[in-house]
Each structure stands twice: as C-alpha cells, then as structure tokens.
Amino acid sequence: xxxxxxxxxxxxxxxLCIGDKxxxxxxxxxxxxxxxxxxxxxxxxxxxxxxHSILGINKPTEGSIAIDSVPLQNYTRxxxxxxxxxxFQDETNSLPATVLESVLxxxxxxxxxxxxxxxxxxxxxxxxxxxxxxEKIKNxxxxxxxxxxxxxxxxxxxxxxxxxxxxxxxxxxNLDVGYQINVLEALKHKINKKRGSILMATHDxxxxxxxxxxxxxxxxxxxxxxxxxxEILSTQNLSKAYDCQISSISAxxxxxxxxx
Numbered sequence: 001x002x003x004x005x006x007x008x009x010x011x012x013x014x015x016l017c018i019g020d021k022x023x024x025x026x027x028x029x030x031x032x033x034x035x036x037x038x039x040x041x042x043x044x045x046x047x048x049x050x051x052h053s054i055l056g057i058n059k060p061t062e063g064s065i066a067i068d069s070v071p072l073q074n075y076t077r078x079x080x081x082x083x084x085x086x087x088f089q090d091e092t093n094s095l096p097a098t099v100l101e102s103v104l105x106x107x108x109x110x111x112x113x114x115x116x117x118x119x120x121x122x123x124x125x126x127x128x129x130x131x132x133x134x135e136k137i138k139n140x141x142x143x144x145x146x147x148x149x150x151x152x153x154x155x156x157x158x159x160x161x162x163x164x165x166x167x168x169x170x171x172x173x174n175l176d177v178g179y180q181i182n183v184l185e186a187l188k189h190k191i192n193k194k195r196g197s198i199l200m201a202t203h204d205x206x207x208x209x210x211x212x213x214x215x216x217x218x219x220x221x222x223x224x225x226x227x228x229x230x231e232i233l234s235t236q237n238l239s240k241a242y243d244c245q246i247s248s249i250s251a252x253x254x255x256x257x258x259x260x
Contacts, residue, residue: 008032009199011063023049033197051167086169087155098141104160132152132159132186133152148179155171171183209256246258246260247260
C-alpha cells in the first residue's frame with residue numbers, strides 16, 4: 001500500500017480585516033495530520049473569515065497561509081480542491097439534481113471518464129450515503145429536502161471530495177443530536193483513514209469539546225488563545241470570550257459548559 005503523506009497547514013502572522021474593521025492580527029498556528037481543531041468566539045469575531053481565507057476566498061491583509069510549506073497562492077484552484085474542502089454555513093443548492101448526483105459533484109477534483117460516472121466514484125459515494133443514512137433518499141431532488149437532510153448532503157459532498165484539510169462552518173446546523181454524532185463519527189473515520197485534519201467553527205462548546213483536541217478562542221482582535229483542550233477550555237476563558245458567565249459540570253470523565 002502506498003504511504004499516505006502527512007499534511008500541515010501553517011498560518012503565520014495573519015491579519016484579517018473586513019472593511020475598516022480588524023478581526024485579528026499576528027495570528028499564527030500550525031495544524032498537522034490527524035488533528036482536530038475548533039474555532040470558538042462570538043459572532044463577528046472572525047471565525048468564518050478565517051476559514052474563507054484558508055480556502056483562498058478572502059485575501060489576508062498581512063501574513064501568510066501555506067500547505068506543506070507551499071504558499072496558498074501557489075496552488076491552482078484544481079490543486080487546492082484536492083487539499084482543502086469546506087462546509088459552508090447554511091449551504092443551499094438550487095440545482096435540479098438528486099441527492100446522489102449532488103454528492104457525486106464532490107468528486108470534481110479527480111479525473112473521470114467522459115460521458116459516464118466512474119464506477120469507483122459511484123461505490124465511494126454509495127458508501128458515504130449509507131454512512132450518513134442518506135441511501136433511502138438518494139433519488140430525491142435537492143429542493144425537496146429538509147434543512148437537516150440538506151446539511152447531511154453537504155457533508156456527504158465534502159466527504160466525497162476527500163480533501164486533506166476539512167474546514168467546517170457550523171457543521172451541526174439543523175442536525176438533531178443523533179445525526180450530530182453520526183456526522184462526527186463519519187468525519188473522524190475519514191480523517192483517520194486519510195490522515196487528514198479538521199478545523200471547525202462552531203458556537204456549540206460541548207460539541208467542539210467532544211470532537212476536538214485543539215482550540216483557537218477569539219477573545220478580541222488583540223487576544224486570541226491557542227492551545228489544547230485543557231489549556232483553553234476553562235470557565236474563565238469562555239466567560240471572557242462570550243461576555244457572560246459560563247459554568248461547568250463534570251460527569252463520567254467529561255466536562256460540560258453552560259451559561260448561567
């Protein structure tokens with residue numbers, strides 16, 4: 001078997017602005033293979049802007065972003081699609097396509113025969129649909145789906161893309177608790193198999209704590225905490241970040257956070 005190469009994402013001395021508003025400056029971190037990271041902070045702190053910058057949609061005001069030491073701007077869009085994939089927040093799809101056809105679009109970065117679907121792609125997509133409990137609705141049109149079903153289709157498209165780095169913007173949007181765990185396990189399985197990595201932006205502290213080992217916590221543009229779960233997830237840090245009192249309770253070796 002061919003050895004899967006390790007991947008690293010390096011953000012160095014980054015400054016992000018929207019208009020005349022500075023979201024962050026001098027932000028630096030490195031995400032390595034098989035690591036799961038979370039972005040936490042209030043609305044408008046810069047979480048989504050950071051994800052879009054890593055995808056190349058937004059251009060940083062200062063600093064650099066590199067994948068395996070190669071600057072982001074040196075990648076073609078096709079090359080980047082194999083390295084980085086994103087789940088947009090509240091993604092919608094107005095194409096008159098079925099669930100199966102939509103998820104097959106996730107295979108776009110990879111060569112395929114003209115005029116027909118690649119059997120290997122079809123097998124891969126069928127497995128993903130089954131893993132996310134979508135196989136029974138694979139022939140339904142996208143426009144007929146509920147919000148939760150559409151979210152699972154969007155995640156299935158990302159899994160089909162098989163990037164090295166998964167960027168997730170509110171991945172548990174519209175999902176009930178059972179499907180949140182289902183999606184979490186599917187993503188974990190994929191990054192373990194591919195030796196990929198994840199960076200997710202979420203408002204759900206406990207979901208992030210269950211899934212991620214490393215955290216970037218936006219307190220303000222001048223103060224961003226970066227570290228492992230034990231270092232960052234404290235009631236003091238979270239209360240400061242969200243400008244309200246956050247308390248915690250521990251049970252069965254897990255800690256849960258809640259506003260008081």
